[in-house]
Amino acid sequence: MGSMVNTVSQLGLMSSAMRWDSVGGVRIRTNWMRAYGYSSAGVKRKFGFLRDSRKRIAASCFEGNKEGNSVPNKLELEPLWNDEYGTQTVQDYVEIAKEMILRPDGGPPRWFCPIECGCPLKDSPVLLYLPGIDGLGLGLILHHKALGRAFEVRCMHIPVNDRTPIEGLVSFVENAVRLENKSSGRKPIYIVGDSFGGCIALSAAARIPTIDLVVILINPATSYNRSKLQYLPPLLEAVPDQVQTFMPYLYGLTSGNPFKMAVVNTTGSSPTLIMEQVFSKLTAILPHLSDLADIISMDFYVWKLKLLKAAAAKANSHLHAVKAEVLIMASGRDYMFPSGEEAGRLVNSLQNCKMRYFKDNGHALLMEDGFSLLTIIKGSGTYRRKNKLDIVSDFLPPSLSEFKICFDKNLGFFHFAVSPVTYSTLHDGSIVRGLSGVPHQGPVLLVGYHMFFGLEISSLVEAFLKEKNIVVRGMTHPEMFTENFRSINEHVLLYPGGVREALHRKDEHYKLFWPQRPEFVRMAIRFGVTIVPFGVVGADDLMGICLDYDEQMKIPSLREKIRLQNLKTKKLMNRTVLEGEEISKQDFYVPGFYLKKPGRFYFLFGKPIETRGFMESWKDEELAMTLYLKIKSAVEQNMSYLLEKRKQDPYRDIFARAAYRAISNSSSDIPSFEP
Structure with missing residues (x-):
């Protein structure tokens, strides 16, 4: 026995080179069979006794192929690929x-x-x-x-x-x-x-x-x-x-x-x-x-x-x-x-x-x-193709069913409450609704403002998946720029303000806390990455701060809790930040907040900034600083534009949006202000 x-x-466990033969209108993986003395005809005899329903599951990777053509492995999966979950x-x-x-x-x-x-x-x-x-x-x-x-x-x-x-x-x-x-x-x-x-x-x-x-x-x-x-x-x-x-x-x-x-x-x-x-x-x-x-x-x-x-x-x-x-x-x-x-x-x-x-x-x-x-x-970070995990090459994009579970089921109520709307800037400077102004071909670096608690991230990711079928990846540090990043032509999201910006204090809405040195700009120039500055507003319409970091640090019990929490958490701070900069205050804490009647989230992506023409000058600090200030100014201008224009949105109020959906029977594309 x-x-x-x-x-x-051992049958079926030899590495497959994906070579296929045609046997009676059925395609069979043949290399492992021949390794043990089976020909395609022999395989047909060996499995010929199986009833049709049994062949569906018991034959080793049978698949219909009347032409007998070879079938190469797919190189990659597209975002929102159909995983056909539940079809069986x-x-x-x-x-x-x-x-x-x-x-x-x-x-x-x-x-x-x-x-x-x-x-x-x-x-x-x-x-x-x-x-x-x-x-x-x-x-x-x-x-x-x-x-x-x-x-x-x-x-x-x-x-x-x-x-x-x-x-x-x-x-x-x-x-x-x-x-x-x-x-x-x-x-x-x-x-x-x-x-x-x-x-x-x-x-x-x-x-x-x-x-x-x-x-x-x-x-x-x-x-x-x-x-x-x-x-x-x-x-x-x-x-x-x-x-x-x-x-x-x-x-x-x-x-x-x-x-x-x-x-x-x-x-x-x-x-x-x-x-x-x-x-x-x-x-x-x-x-x-x-x-x-x-x-x-x-x-x-x-x-x-x-x-x-x-x-x-x-x-x-x-x-x-x-x-x-x-x-x-x-x-x-x-x-x-x-x-x-x-x-x-x-x-x-x-x-x-x-x-x-x-x-x-x-x-x-x-x-x-x-x-x-x-x-x-x-x-769980368990999928890899080699002995070590490579977060770039081992990445599998979200499937259609994953997208529906995440954005329709898990985040459906939140997105209904904030009803995000996006605008972008074309090369001629005109602003249009949607993301047509954002380059489809990467590498692209999205640089912008980090709203309170990072509430804008899920809406941004959903918008790019829905409209452009693009997966936006997050970057925690400019040193993540590598040749690998350039070669895969990704869209990457970077928040220079980090935790300090996302967990801001009272009366600091829409204020940037960026480092003084333009390190991410120099890295973007080095690899010829297109930079798209963006602004986002709306968190102030959703919640207000009642107990911020400065106030909590005055309470001994809360101060000790924050201290212990940050001993266990590696601080997300730029390695080139000079001591004394405001952005260096990157402590994690949970601010006291209260909810408001939800308004709406608004995104504006600015005019793309090409850096390919400056790749040989990536060490030029003056050039990097000039571009850095241009990007920072664009983000601030985008937010100022949105803060003003949202006053003209007839559907900024959640009850107006709910009434529109009830009448139109539509769950998306709720009108907004005209740019």
Whole structure:
């Protein structure tokens, strides 16, 4: 058995050069097959017995291709790319799972590459998915298309009649990782362990500490000895005739929150329409989940519970040997395991571990609405293509679903309250609504005023994504200018005033606190970066300051709190700031504030300033200072212009905007003043 498992584990794990052959109108990745003596015709014979529905998931990266053309890797993703999240649902999972359980094909554990994953980006790392207690390998079904852009996805499948012990499963994964490591070069290998799979992932990682691994644990089953499941094996042995009675209960623990599963990919213009869709999906999903509980055999459950107990014990005994980078995702409403508590224990036990907590989700986190595995991997700074993270080359732009969640769902009410409006300046000096005056081709440096609490940032980022399909990146320091920055033609946002400007005192609205030396201008000239000065106003219409920094420093308890907070926080201050400059006062603190009736945010981007003609003179301090003063003056003039013109906006008041939306049935493009 062991040799067969090891042999099968190698299939599909050779590094893919993305070379394709046509076999009967089906495109197959062929290089790994030939490495083990299979021709394209041989592959067709080997997989010919599979039924059509099984070919969709079990064939190693099959994809329609009647022409048989070669398919190169995509070089990059465009902002707001369609990750197709939710196009496959839990109902798809249930239908495929029923067939796999009712018509098992036998054999040992093996890997398959879901066809839905498609073609990944160039140099994408491999991601190995280790399933939960069902062993089917379908747990990523909602995420196949999104993950397939950033990873070469392989899913582990354990046939329902397979009885490979835990040692064999760990060896199966270990051999796969070693084989992939030989061909992947400097790329990390990702292992996603879901519940039971998390125990296997930790045990395998402990055996290969020298390989660059990123282990992602989703509600890991390492807390088995503190879970409700530990009481089931003796109970099943005591009353074997009543085992079938417990099946729906056990499956209910593992299947997660049906409501959150039904919410996936629901769309509608009103809560009523959304609830109708959710109810319709619930009525379709619940009977199928019940059917799955009924068709799973007693032997399957008894074996899996024994395997689960052994897997948890093995993983816990080797935690000290895990050197890999670990990311844990834990649910707050996991009724199968105490996942939140267990995540805290693992963070303290593992050497390089961080966690993300989802308080409203259940055990089947990967199947529930509002959870995108790729988004969490990106947002936690865990995605990389080499042994070290490169924040430029490893950056993945936001997808369309991420944009909707962020700006429509999470920030929707805030953006409704401030209804931002943007203006820009054309080369002839005329001001127009929108961002047409901002160059589309980078590198471009956006330099402007930092409003109170940095409230303008989300509105600025949203505007560039919506209108120009451009991702604006933030820069904390001029030394971030590099050749890499110039080569990728990015739009970068810089606030010379930093924290001092964003956390200003009373009566300091729209006052710039910039350093005296023009370091960012010299760096921009050196790399030929176009500078666009901008002004923004509106925070004073949203909130007022009642207790500022100077006043808090006069109160002993608050002064001590600020001091301790800033001992832990690295100050964001320009390294060339001269002692005594106002901008050097970069202490973080939380000002006392009160809310006002919301007004509106206004942006004005000034006339672009080209620096390519001065690149050879980047060390000329007089030239740099001249441009610096020009930029600073432009920002101040833009704000003065907006402060005056906003008085002419008939929709500055939130009630006027709400009335307009109610009448026009429009959620955007609310009129404003004419420039």
